[in-house]
Amino acid sequence: GEDVEQSLFLSVREGDSSVINCTYTDSSSTYLYWYKQEPGAGLQLLTYIFSNMDMKQDQRLTVLLNKKDKHLSLRIADTQTGDSAIYFCAESKNTGKLIFGQGTTLQVKP
């Protein structure tokens, strides 16, 4: 099936770490992605992870992948007010098609 699930809302204080979680269903997905969407804007690719990897770090972003449980997480260290946005995880099909979750709204309080 094609189903990607995310929690809908996360609120953190500026300077704290944020962890956004995602579960997916298709174990054949080669790459898994995290996109960011700011109000009135299109989606921006933040990072991706190859399905054979467990972890990927990119500056303040850390992606963890548990392939056995089909669980993906995005950790943002030292969260800033500019990180407030909707975050989407997505799995890819071999055609290039992306299946998106419903998005997690991250609210960062000063």
Place this chain on the structure above:
Amino acid sequence: EAGVAQSPRYKIIEKRQSVAFWCNPISGHATLYWYQQILGQGPKLLIQFQNNGVVDDSQLPKDRFSAERLKGVDSTLKIQPAKLEDSAVYLCASSLVGPGAGGPNEQFFGPGTRLTVL
């Protein structure tokens, strides 16, 4: 490098009217996607082109939606006639590589067209 361009940015129509959206992908990008994003949901793929051929249109409601990509560059998406449930943001994206190329498929998104059907 110029990003993906879309127009119009906003459109308000009445049900049963027709509407068309336009997308200009990043120069040199072979693959073009149209997604529908209903409020509070993630984007859902409507149609995917590689050059001017259709790769996937399984989720396109073909009784009312049509899309074309003439000359493998710009694309238009049309809805005729529109229904209330078509109210959404229509996102166009493009990627350099196509299916089967290997490696991550980085898709670049335009700002979207927000459609309201009254």
